[in-house]
Amino acid sequence: xxxxxxxxxxxxxxxxxxxxxxxxxxxxxxxxxxxxxxxxxxxxxxxxxxxxxxxxxxxxxxxxxxxxxxxxxxxxxxxxxxxxxxxxxxxxxxxxxxxxxxxxxxxxxxxxxxxxx
Amino acid sequence: xxxxxxxxxxxxxxxxxxxxxxxxxxxxxxxxxxxxxxxxxxxxxxxxxxxxxxxxxxxxxxxxxxxxxxxxxxxxxxxxxxxxxxxxxxxxxxxxxxxxxxxxxxxxxxxxxx
Numbered sequence: 001x002x003x004x005x006x007x008x009x010x011x012x013x014x015x016x017x018x019x020x021x022x023x024x025x026x027x028x029x030x031x032x033x034x035x036x037x038x039x040x041x042x043x044x045x046x047x048x049x050x051x052x053x054x055x056x057x058x059x060x061x062x063x064x065x066x067x068x069x070x071x072x073x074x075x076x077x078x079x080x081x082x083x084x085x086x087x088x089x090x091x092x093x094x095x096x097x098x099x100x101x102x103x104x105x106x107x108x109x110x111x112x113x114x115x116x117x
Numbered sequence: 118x119x120x121x122x123x124x125x126x127x128x129x130x131x132x133x134x135x136x137x138x139x140x141x142x143x144x145x146x147x148x149x150x151x152x153x154x155x156x157x158x159x160x161x162x163x164x165x166x167x168x169x170x171x172x173x174x175x176x177x178x179x180x181x182x183x184x185x186x187x188x189x190x191x192x193x194x195x196x197x198x199x200x201x202x203x204x205x206x207x208x209x210x211x212x213x214x215x216x217x218x219x220x221x222x223x224x225x226x227x228x229x230x231x
Contacts, residue, residue, distance in 0.1 A: 030216075031216055032216040032217060034219060034220075041205075041224075041225075041227075042224055042225070043121075043207050043209070043222030043223050043224050043225050044160065044207075044220075044222050045222070046219035046220065046221065049217070049219055051217075089159055089160075093215075093216025093217075104162060104165065104173060105162065105216075105220065106162075107159035107160055107161075108159060109158065109159050110159055
């Protein structure tokens, strides 16, 4: 069966360090992988999208990698700040036969990141 | 305007009540989504509308009835719900229904069924 795993339920780091979150998947042929941030009681907020033919994507202090051989994405926050504390969700949009993908996102269970001052 | 709005923010209803959740976006997006999220779990897709037509129904019980009156509005009609339906209901929209488009989420409606 298809499975998405974010291998840490919780991650605690010190301010200024780099946070690295992992998303692994099995039995998917994803065309696109997305990362979202969710604060308590709020809806998820889109952060980054990476395509299967892209190895790496950056946006400010955020970096995402996508390795379709390892079936893994890594999400990095450099120079982390207490304001980065939130739940981070990876989500996969799978390709349909014919090469198109549709917007059925399946989310991982999330990693709760806490950045300590 | 990159906002998705949802009303009400909170809703408490009995198992015999009928209520509706409302979602609105003015970004010109042609795909709209309903998700259900239980505590400490990820959002789970319920319905997708694409160009105002129901595109995906993830085998949701008929006590949940979606409606898309126009390209900016999405409703979720609730009837005869069960206590286990208590959850955060999230609406989202995207430019079109493809995996290349990020989804914009509303703040959600916190539903409690008593």
